[in-house]
Amino acid sequence: MNVLIVEDERVAARRLERMVREILGDKLVSIRCIESLHDTELFIARNPVDVLLLDLNLGGKDGFELLKTAVAESFQTIVVSANTDRALEAFEYGVLDFVPKPFDRGRLIKAFERLERVDTVVDHTAKMLIVRNQGKLQMVPIEQVKFLQGAGDYVEIHLQEGGVLLHNKSLEALSRILPSTFVRIHKSYIADLTRITNMKIYGGGKYECALNEGTVLPVSRTRYKELINYLEPQA
Amino acid sequence: MKIVIFIVLFLHSLILSQQIDETVEYIFPDENPVINLVGWKVAYGDSGVWSSPEYSDSSWELNPGFGLWVNEGKPGTGIRWYRKTIFFPEPLDSLATLALYQVAAVSANEIYWDGRLIARNGVPSPEMKSERSGVSGRIFPVPDAVTMPGKHLIAVRISNFHTLSGVIEAPLQMGYFSKIHGYLLRSQALSIFLAGIFFVIALFHFAILLGHGNKWPYALFSAFCLSCAVHISIRGLLRFFQIDLSRYYILAAINDIPWFLMLVLLPVFFLFEFNSPYKKRLTTIILLSGLVVVIFPRLATFGLVPVSWLSTFESANRINVYFTLVVSIAVALWAGFHRKIGSLSAALGLMAFLAGVILSSSAKVENGWAVGFAVMNIFLTVSLSNQMAYRNRLLHEADLRGARLELELLKKHIHPHFLLNSLNSIVAWLEENPPVASQLVNALADELRMLLSFSGKKLIPISEEVRLCRAHLNVMSLRQDKKFTMSVTGIEGNEQLPPLIIHTLVENGLSHGYANKETGFFTLTCICIKKGIRLTLFNDGACEEPRNTFREGTGFRYVKTRLEEAFPSSWRVDYGPVEGGWEVSIEYEGVS
Numbered sequence: 060m061n062v063l064i065v066e067d068e069r070v071a072a073r074r075l076e077r078m079v080r081e082i083l084g085d086k087l088v089s090i091r092c093i094e095s096l097h098d099t100e101l102f103i104a105r106n107p108v109d110v111l112l113l114d115l116n117l118g119g120k121d122g123f124e125l126l127k128t129a130v131a132e133s134f135q136t137i138v139v140s141a142n143t144d145r146a147l148e149a150f151e152y153g154v155l156d157f158v159p160k161p162f163d164r165g166r167l168i169k170a171f172e173r174l175e176r177v178d179t180v181v182d183h184t185a186k187m188l189i190v191r192n193q194g195k196l197q198m199v200p201i202e203q204v205k206f207l208q209g210a211g212d213y214v215e216i217h218l219q220e221g222g223v224l225l226h227n228k229s230l231e232a233l234s235r236i237l238p239s240t241f242v243r244i245h246k247s248y249i250a251d252l253t254r255i256t257n258m259k260i261y262g263g264g265k266y267e268c269a270l271n272e273g274t275v276l277p278v279s280r281t282r283y284k285e286l287i288n289y290l291e292p293q294a
Numbered sequence: 295m296k297i298v299i300f301i302v303l304f305l306h307s308l309i310l311s312q313q314i315d316e317t318v319e320y321i322f323p324d325e326n327p328v329i330n331l332v333g334w335k336v337a338y339g340d341s342g343v344w345s346s347p348e349y350s351d352s353s354w355e356l357n358p359g360f361g362l363w364v365n366e367g368k369p370g371t372g373i374r375w376y377r378k379t380i381f382f383p384e385p386l387d388s389l390a391t392l393a394l395y396q397v398a399a400v401s402a403n404e405i406y407w408d409g410r411l412i413a414r415n416g417v418p419s420p421e422m423k424s425e426r427s428g429v430s431g432r433i434f435p436v437p438d439a440v441t442m443p444g445k446h447l448i449a450v451r452i453s454n455f456h457t458l459s460g461v462i463e464a465p466l467q468m469g470y471f472s473k474i475h476g477y478l479l480r481s482q483a484l485s486i487f488l489a490g491i492f493f494v495i496a497l498f499h500f501a502i503l504l505g506h507g508n509k510w511p512y513a514l515f516s517a518f519c520l521s522c523a524v525h526i527s528i529r530g531l532l533r534f535f536q537i538d539l540s541r542y543y544i545l546a547a548i549n550d551i552p553w554f555l556m557l558v559l560l561p562v563f564f565l566f567e568f569n570s571p572y573k574k575r576l577t578t579i580i581l582l583s584g585l586v587v588v589i590f591p592r593l594a595t596f597g598l599v600p601v602s603w604l605s606t607f608e609s610a611n612r613i614n615v616y617f618t619l620v621v622s623i624a625v626a627l628w629a630g631f632h633r634k635i636g637s638l639s640a641a642l643g644l645m646a647f648l649a650g651v652i653l654s655s656s657a658k659v660e661n662g663w664a665v666g667f668a669v670m671n672i673f674l675t676v677s678l679s680n681q682m683a684y685r686n687r688l689l690h691e692a693d694l695r696g697a698r699l700e701l702e703l704l705k706k707h708i709h710p711h712f713l714l715n716s717l718n719s720i721v722a723w724l725e726e727n728p729p730v731a732s733q734l735v736n737a738l739a740d741e742l743r744m745l746l747s748f749s750g751k752k753l754i755p756i757s758e759e760v761r762l763c764r765a766h767l768n769v770m771s772l773r774q775d776k777k778f779t780m781s782v783t784g785i786e787g788n789e790q791l792p793p794l795i796i797h798t799l800v801e802n803g804l805s806h807g808y809a810n811k812e813t814g815f816f817t818l819t820c821i822c823i824k825k826g827i828r829l830t831l832f833n834d835g836a837c838e839e840p841r842n843t844f845r846e847g848t849g850f851r852y853v854k855t856r857l858e859e860a861f862p863s864s865w866r867v868d869y870g871p872v873e874g875g876w877e878v879s880i881e882y883e884g885v886s
Contacts, residue, residue, distance in 0.1 A: 067774070067809060068715065068719060068773050068774050068775075069774055069775040069776070070719045070722045070723060070726070070772075070773060070774070070775050071715075071718055071719055071722055071773075073722065073726065074718075074721070074722035074725060074726070077725070094809040094810055095809035095810065097809075098809070098810075116711065116715070141710070141711045141714035141715045141718065142711050143710075143714075159714075160714050160715060160717075160718040161714060161717045161718035161720075161721045162718070
């Protein structure tokens with residue numbers, strides 16, 4: 060795992076680095092501490108990053124500027140900051156977790172667990188997805204997202220109005236930050252449960268579901284049962 | 295029946311024919327409690343027969359208006375006679391005594407009824423030596439024996455050597471003794487009542503003035519009330535206390551001063567209290583018109599201005615009263631339009647007074663003006679207390695605002711994010727190097743103690759502020775594991791500044807351009823300039839990025855607010871990049 064720490068206070072940065080090394084152990088491939096926003100942007104462009112640990116109060120300049128850029132990238136962002144009053148806002152932009160300063164080891168471990176486990180309890184979720192569209196950051200409100208389809212390294216975001224946007228994160232990564240109504244229905248699909256109108260069963264273990272606009276998506280066998288359980292109380 | 299009608303018609307025509315004789319006035323004492331006797335025939339000189347009803351005064355001059363004057367208004371010469379024929383159409387009340395009431399009639403006079411001397415006030419004489427001056431406010435009973443129905447001649451013999459005035463201001467009045475007496479008692483009671491009210495109100499507003507020193511328009515209102523009280527008191531003194539006529543006219547002239555102040559102070563008070571436009575120009579006009587209407591009639595009584603102008607001045611005086619009231623009402627209405635507190639009740643009160651004045655002069659409602667005056671004062675007191683309550687509320691709100699600002703200051707400078715970040719660094723040092731952690735705790739405690747000691751102060755010595763900045767740099771050095779220092783030149787020890795200004799600028803300086811650097815230094819320079827102090831704060835932070843955030847930041851707003859609060863509109867702040875760093879300079883007209 061490649062970890063990037065963006066923190067302008069060296070002492071705090073050193074502590075974070077120590078802890079990350081301990082927590083990840085052998086899984087850690089590289090770790091880097093950066094003090095300025097400018098350097099961060101350069102680093103992200105040229106190096107592989109899996110997790111960004113970001114201090115929101117970066118040297119006076121609003122860390123949210125960097126946050127918006129970061130969440131559009133393929134890696135997950137964990138905010139580590141004393142500005143707890145802005146936690147909710149950070150979640151809405153789509154960060155994986157918000158670790159309030161000062162923190163202990165346990166809290167950081169929990170944040171890293173959320174990177175991998177699906178069943179972690181999520182108290183706040185993204186209200187928008189930020190994507191890089193033709194070099195510019197575009198904010199897509201979650202309500203406008205119909206479903207997401209994995210396409211190699213990218214994810215296609217299918218919008219209610221019919222457009223398609225590409226997100227740098229994997230389907231796996233996005234499923235961590237999306238609201239609970241967005242459910243993995245297939246290896247390559249995440250759909251908004253509230254939009255599913257009916258399920259179809261074909262022979263040979265082929266399942267499909269239809270969304271209220273008429274789109275039909277494949278459903279995998281393992282997900283089918285879960286989906287039925289979800290939908291039945293409503294039916 | 296027909297006979298009755300005939301008789302009535304006959305009597306009526308008789309009355310009509312007799313009314314043509316303009317020197318005869320019909321008097322109905324049963325209908326009018328107090329009758330002004332005006333329209334006298336006048337002759338200069340002295341003769342024993344002039345008191346006789348048989349003597350014909352058809353060649354005498356008729357003196358118009360209610361006032362009498364002698365020697366063309368020039369005091370101190372000779373003797374004059376006045377004659378007036380009255381007619382009682384019906385028998386008088388046999389149980390009541392008729393009386394004549396005289397406020398004042400220059401030095402001395404004698405009154406003859408059908409040739410018979412019935413009253414004497416002082417001793418009139420054609421020579422100065424033998425004249426004795428009378429007193430003011432006399433009631434003379436008319437003997438019942440001479441008041442039978444029909445025609446009567448009243449003749450007044452007047453001499454004037456002891457007064458400076460040549461004018462008798464109030465007419466001779468007639469009525470039943472009891473009615474005149476009752477009328478005088480009522481006037482007297484009203485005078486005492488009004489004078490008392492005005493004294494109390496004047497004292498009240500004077501007390502307010504002492505309490506709120508900066509509200510000088512209250513002095514105007516206080517002076518207005520005091521003038522009213524003095525004028526009414528002197529007037530009462532002249533009318534009801536028998537003042538020697540040689541002093542009467544001097545006192546009456548002195549009483550013009552409070553009268554003038556009454557005319558002027560009320561509208562001027564409203565002009566300044568409600569801060570109306572053109573207030574200075576209007577004040578000048580009000581002062582001039584007031585002077586004219588007060589001084590000229592008085593000059594006439596001393597013979598310095600033709601006495602025949604008196605009636606003109608009387609109208610001018612009345613018009614001036616209306617003018618001042620209309621100006622006051624206009625100002626109050628203007629203020630009401632601009633939603634100034636208390637203006638509406640002031641306007642209502644003034645209108646009540648105007649209505650009272652109009653009623654008592656046109657509809658002859660006795661004391662209408664006094665009732666209007668009392669109503670106005672009630673409304674004005676309500677108006678002023680409304681304004682006072684409003685000001686108190688503003689004051690209270692300002693206090694609250696100050697307290698809130700103080701809280702915000704503490705929140706801004708000891709904000710949770712600063713403390714939490716510091717705690718986080720302490721935890722980090724505890725793991726890495728515990729002695730440094732304890733250094734950081736001490737540095738943080740130093741800074742917090744100093745911040746707390748500044749709270750509530752408007753100005754602090756710059757040297758104290760520098761200590762705080764150094765404590766802050768100490769904390770930040772330990773937090774960032776860098777070396778921040780501050781050097782100071784030009785501080786002599788007693789220069790002052792609102793608290794946390796340099797601290798705010800240092801915080802701002804720290805947040806720019808120290809990434810990847812090992813050290814940072816700040817230089818504070820203090821120079822005495824022409825009208826105060828110039829402080830320059832330099833720091834060596836790299837300025838590769840634009841600093842828009844400085845201009846918009848809450849920190850800079852705080853700096854501006856505190857400077858404006860301490861040195862209203864006599865400060866300036868400049869900032870910008872300089873060689874090797876960034877510089878902010880503050881100039882203010884502070885005490886050095």
